[in-house]
Amino acid sequence: MTLKKTKIAIMFSILLIGGVVLVSLWVNLQERQKTLEETEKVPNISTEGADQRLEKIHFVEEKHGKKIWELEAKTIHQFQDQNILLLEDVKVIYYAKDGRSFTLTGDKGKVHQDSKDMELIGNVVLTSTDGYRLKTQTMSYKHLSKQARTPDPVEFEGEQIRLTGKGMLIDMEAKTFKVLSQGKTQWKGGRKG
Numbered sequence: 001m002t003l004k005k006t007k008i009a010i011m012f013s014i015l016l017i018g019g020v021v022l023v024s025l026w027v028n029l030q031e032r033q034k035t036l037e038e039t040e041k042v043p044n045i046s047t048e049g050a051d052q053r054l055e056k057i058h059f060v061e062e063k064h065g066k067k068i069w070e071l072e073a074k075t076i077h078q079f080q081d082q083n084i085l086l087l088e089d090v091k092v093i094y095y096a097k098d099g100r101s102f103t104l105t106g107d108k109g110k111v112h113q114d115s116k117d118m119e120l121i122g123n124v125v126l127t128s129t130d131g132y133r134l135k136t137q138t139m140s141y142k143h144l145s146k147q148a149r150t151p152d153p154v155e156f157e158g159e160q161i162r163l164t165g166k167g168m169l170i171d172m173e174a175k176t177f178k179v180l181s182q183g184k185t186q187w188k189g190g191r192k193g
Contacts, residue, residue, distance in 0.1 A: 052078040085111040116143035162186045
């Protein structure tokens with residue numbers, strides 16, 4: 001009789017453990033389904049006047065098998081009559097001929113499709129693979145000349161230097177930048193210039 005009670009206890013334990021596992025799996029599946037539904041909700045953004053709308057896009061331009069630039073955005077609104085794209089949560093990566101790359105991000109952007117020129121507005125940050133970082137509020141990029149420009153206050157920082165000023169011109173091919181006015185330089189060693 002003791003053997004029979006042991007078998008019943010083991011069977012009961014197995015059924016209990018199995019039930020707990022099944023309940024846990026069911027709860028996890030419900031949580032995952034709820035999470036998937038929340039992440040798949042389409043943001044409510046006005047598309048008034050737009051001919052087309054795309055979400056989570058990634059464009060790449062290549063020449064002779066090498067990347068020239070990449071564009072990522074959360075949403076794009078295309079206006080065919082004006083040949084422009086309006087972007088949200090923008091990231092552009094430009095690949096220089098010398099192997100360096102520059103990443104430009106901003107809240108909103110406008111791309112002129114015919115010229116590939118671009119304007120960014122809001123929390124604009126430009127970083128380079130050699131450790132430089134520029135922060136400003138607006139930035140325009142001219143594709144033909146490979147130049148970026150802003151009239152706004154800028155903060156530029158590298159490993160050895162911190163620079164602030166108003167307005168900046170960056171030439172990515174010539175590897176130069178120019179603060180347009182009110183420039184102040186601070187070496188990381190503490191001296192001001």
